[in-house]
Amino acid sequence: MDDSRPIFVQIAELIENDIIGGALPEETQVPSTNDFAAFHRINPATAGKGVNLLVDEGILYKKRGIGMFVAEGARSRLVAKRRDQFQNEYVRPLVTEAGKLGITETQLVEMIREEGAE
Amino acid sequence: MTIQTEPTAPAASDRLGGSRIIAVLRLNFVNRFAVLGLPWMILGFIFVVNLAIWWIIFSSVSDPADRADVSEGLQYSGASFYIFVYMAVVGVQAIAMTFPFALGYSVTRRDFWLGTALTFVVLSALYSAGMTLLAAIEVWTNGWGFGGRMFTALYFGGTEAPWFERFFLFFAAFLFFFFVGAAIAAIYQRWRVNGMVVFTAVLTLALVAVVGVITLSNSWPAVGEWFAVNGPAGVVAWSLLPTAVSALAGFLLLRRATPKT
Amino acid sequence: MSAVVEVSHLTKNFRSVTAVDDVSFTVEENMIYGLLGRNGAGKTTLMQLLTGQDFATRGDIRVFGENPVENAPVLQLVSFIKESQKYPDDFKPKHVLKSAPWFFPFWDADFAERLIDDFRLPLNRRIKKLSRGQLSSIGVIVGLASRAPLTFFDEPYLGLDAVARQIFYDRLLEDYGEHPRTVILSTHLIDEVSNLLEHVLVIDEGKIIVDQDADTLRGSATTVVGTRTAVDAFVADREVLHRDYVGGLASVTVGRLGQAERLEAADAGLELSPVSLQQLIVRKTNVSQKEFEQSA
Numbered sequence: 001m002d003d004s005r006p007i008f009v010q011i012a013e014l015i016e017n018d019i020i021g022g023a024l025p026e027e028t029q030v031p032s033t034n035d036f037a038a039f040h041r042i043n044p045a046t047a048g049k050g051v052n053l054l055v056d057e058g059i060l061y062k063k064r065g066i067g068m069f070v071a072e073g074a075r076s077r078l079v080a081k082r083r084d085q086f087q088n089e090y091v092r093p094l095v096t097e098a099g100k101l102g103i104t105e106t107q108l109v110e111m112i113r114e115e116g117a118e
Numbered sequence: 119m120t121i122q123t124e125p126t127a128p129a130a131s132d133r134l135g136g137s138r139i140i141a142v143l144r145l146n147f148v149n150r151f152a153v154l155g156l157p158w159m160i161l162g163f164i165f166v167v168n169l170a171i172w173w174i175i176f177s178s179v180s181d182p183a184d185r186a187d188v189s190e191g192l193q194y195s196g197a198s199f200y201i202f203v204y205m206a207v208v209g210v211q212a213i214a215m216t217f218p219f220a221l222g223y224s225v226t227r228r229d230f231w232l233g234t235a236l237t238f239v240v241l242s243a244l245y246s247a248g249m250t251l252l253a254a255i256e257v258w259t260n261g262w263g264f265g266g267r268m269f270t271a272l273y274f275g276g277t278e279a280p281w282f283e284r285f286f287l288f289f290a291a292f293l294f295f296f297f298v299g300a301a302i303a304a305i306y307q308r309w310r311v312n313g314m315v316v317f318t319a320v321l322t323l324a325l326v327a328v329v330g331v332i333t334l335s336n337s338w339p340a341v342g343e344w345f346a347v348n349g350p351a352g353v354v355a356w357s358l359l360p361t362a363v364s365a366l367a368g369f370l371l372l373r374r375a376t377p378k379t
Numbered sequence: 380m381s382a383v384v385e386v387s388h389l390t391k392n393f394r395s396v397t398a399v400d401d402v403s404f405t406v407e408e409n410m411i412y413g414l415l416g417r418n419g420a421g422k423t424t425l426m427q428l429l430t431g432q433d434f435a436t437r438g439d440i441r442v443f444g445e446n447p448v449e450n451a452p453v454l455q456l457v458s459f460i461k462e463s464q465k466y467p468d469d470f471k472p473k474h475v476l477k478s479a480p481w482f483f484p485f486w487d488a489d490f491a492e493r494l495i496d497d498f499r500l501p502l503n504r505r506i507k508k509l510s511r512g513q514l515s516s517i518g519v520i521v522g523l524a525s526r527a528p529l530t531f532f533d534e535p536y537l538g539l540d541a542v543a544r545q546i547f548y549d550r551l552l553e554d555y556g557e558h559p560r561t562v563i564l565s566t567h568l569i570d571e572v573s574n575l576l577e578h579v580l581v582i583d584e585g586k587i588i589v590d591q592d593a594d595t596l597r598g599s600a601t602t603v604v605g606t607r608t609a610v611d612a613f614v615a616d617r618e619v620l621h622r623d624y625v626g627g628l629a630s631v632t633v634g635r636l637g638q639a640e641r642l643e644a645a646d647a648g649l650e651l652s653p654v655s656l657q658q659l660i661v662r663k664t665n666v667s668q669k670e671f672e673q674s675a
Binding site: 005006007008033034037038040041042043044045046049 | 549553576577
């Protein structure tokens with residue numbers, strides 16, 4: 001809870017990480033808003049906003065009177081979303097910068113392969 | 119958010135058992151030792167010291183006539199006067215310390231004053247009953263066996279007064295000290311040091327004026343006569359007037375007072 | 380959402396000093412508010428007015444829809460814990476905790492017991508002999524266990540160590556989650572409480588200068604660091620909250636920056652860093668301090 005983005009966005013991201021990492025499998029119940037708030041020492045309303053963000057995206061759904069659950073297919077959708085983000089936030093600037101420096105596509109692929117080999 | 123809003127406002131009055139006036143009464147009694155224990159202990163100590171003195175006098179005077187003389191003299195004893203001063207201090211502390219505390223408990227000034235006035239009445243009744251009982255024992259044992267006079271001193275109606283007269287004397291005297299103490303403390307709560315300075319000045323001037331008027335008009339014999347005619351019960355009955363004025367003044371002062379930090 | 384507190388054009392004068400100056404705001408139900416500001420800014424006076432302990436010079440206060448002054452039905456829904464709370468000299472903590480339930484209709488005795496254990500409050504020691512922290516813990520316990528629908532904490536933890544303060548935050552959040560209520564927390568330890576708050580009121584020189592959602596406020600400023608010329612060029616037509624210059628370097632705090640502006644700053648070789656709530660408030664109150672001095 002320390003970067004400049006709003007806390008509820010960070011909370012949503014933490015839950016997403018747990019879903020992607022498998023700590024929160026699909027169709028399992030996620031901790032309550034109050035649990036999140038107590039654990040991260042944040043206002044429950046803020047935690048609730050984070051949870052609601054994921055409900056709006058269909059990642060979590062509400063079972064009335066029980067609580068929040070991870071939706072079916074949530075993990076694959078999150079992975080797809082993160083891949084898009086990866087493409088936008090890392091690959092695109094990478095390619096742009098490479099173009100500026102006159103690095104060819106083959107050279108770039110070679111450089112990436114070298115990194116992967118290490 | 120899924121948090122439900124609780125309809126709090128209407129439910130609260132039902133949940134609070136009894137009124138806040140009674141709660142203030144209980145608050146004044148929460149430290150029982152200070153209001154019910156310590157005063158009796160101190161009174162008991164004074165009594166024991168007096169008992170020792172009476173014993174010494176009694177032992178050194180053997181002639182029955184002389185002993186009656188001594189007992190006659192002891193009727194001016196002020197030994198039990200201390201208990202009234204203590205209660206004036208209780209009155210002061212109720213305003214100086216319990217008032218700011220009670221306001222911290224979200225008590226209204228009105229409820230605080232009514233609850234505290236009730237406390238004064240209850241304490242006066244309790245202590246008057248106790249002292250009336252002690253006076254009866256003092257009469258019955260002929261001054262605890264030594265002709266001592268502590269609870270049947272002259273201004274408490276002497277040895278001849280009926281129990282209800284004694285009770286009334288004690289009761290009214292206690293009320294006077296409680297409420298006057300509380301009212302003076304209320305002046306401080308309302309106007310702080312400035313209020314005390316003005317009050318002391320006004321009181322001094324008033325007393326000087328009264329003494330001056332009586333002296334200049336040669337009325338001291340008349341004043342003495344007034345005391346003699348009214349007797350202890352009459353004089354104490356008149357004290358209810360300043361007591362009532364203090365009670366009202368205390369309320370009016372506290373109603374606009376803010377405990378300062 | 381309904382308003383628990385509504386204040387309009389509230390002013391409080393002490394002789395020549397204006398402690399609260401024509402202030403208007405509302406407090407919504409079941410939210411945690413931060414009432415922040417420097418010492419002497421008017422925080423305590425404002426809370427004294429809202430709880431009927433002091434009298435307004437001008438303006439209108441509604442608490443649960445009514446004037447709180449001498450209003451028992453309203454006041455019994457209110458708990459006001461202040462750093463300067465006086466206790467009768469001969470009291471022990473047990474006397475305080477025994478009598479508190481008589482005044483707070485929502486008092487939870489079990490919760491109070493737990494808090495006494497948490498804070499290791501000695502019940503049988505004279506209050507005069509308690510340490511500053513132990514004295515503060517009495518207030519914190521009463522404030523939490525009273526569960527009043529409107530609870531004020533005015534600098535509740537003077538003398539409490541970091542561990543005890545953390546216990547206070549944890550218990551407050553837990554209990555607030557289970558029993559939502561309106562909490563107004565006044566403190567100068569802004570960084571410690573900033574994540575607990577949902578809404579922030581900043582008071583300075585008796586005026587409310589910030590009345591904003593905490594999340595919005597957190598992202599509402601950015602510090603731009605770089606060479607003096609580059610920074611000056613970047614911030615030229617922006618509202619500047621604070622400037623610092625060291626040699627050829629500058630560090631300037633400005634308002635919220637959009638995505639495009641962030642890219643522009645990056646292209647200009649400037650570094651951007653988030654501004655904490657505490658820094659932001661220090662900056663904001665500094666600005667009005669200067670303005671105040673200029674106008675005086």
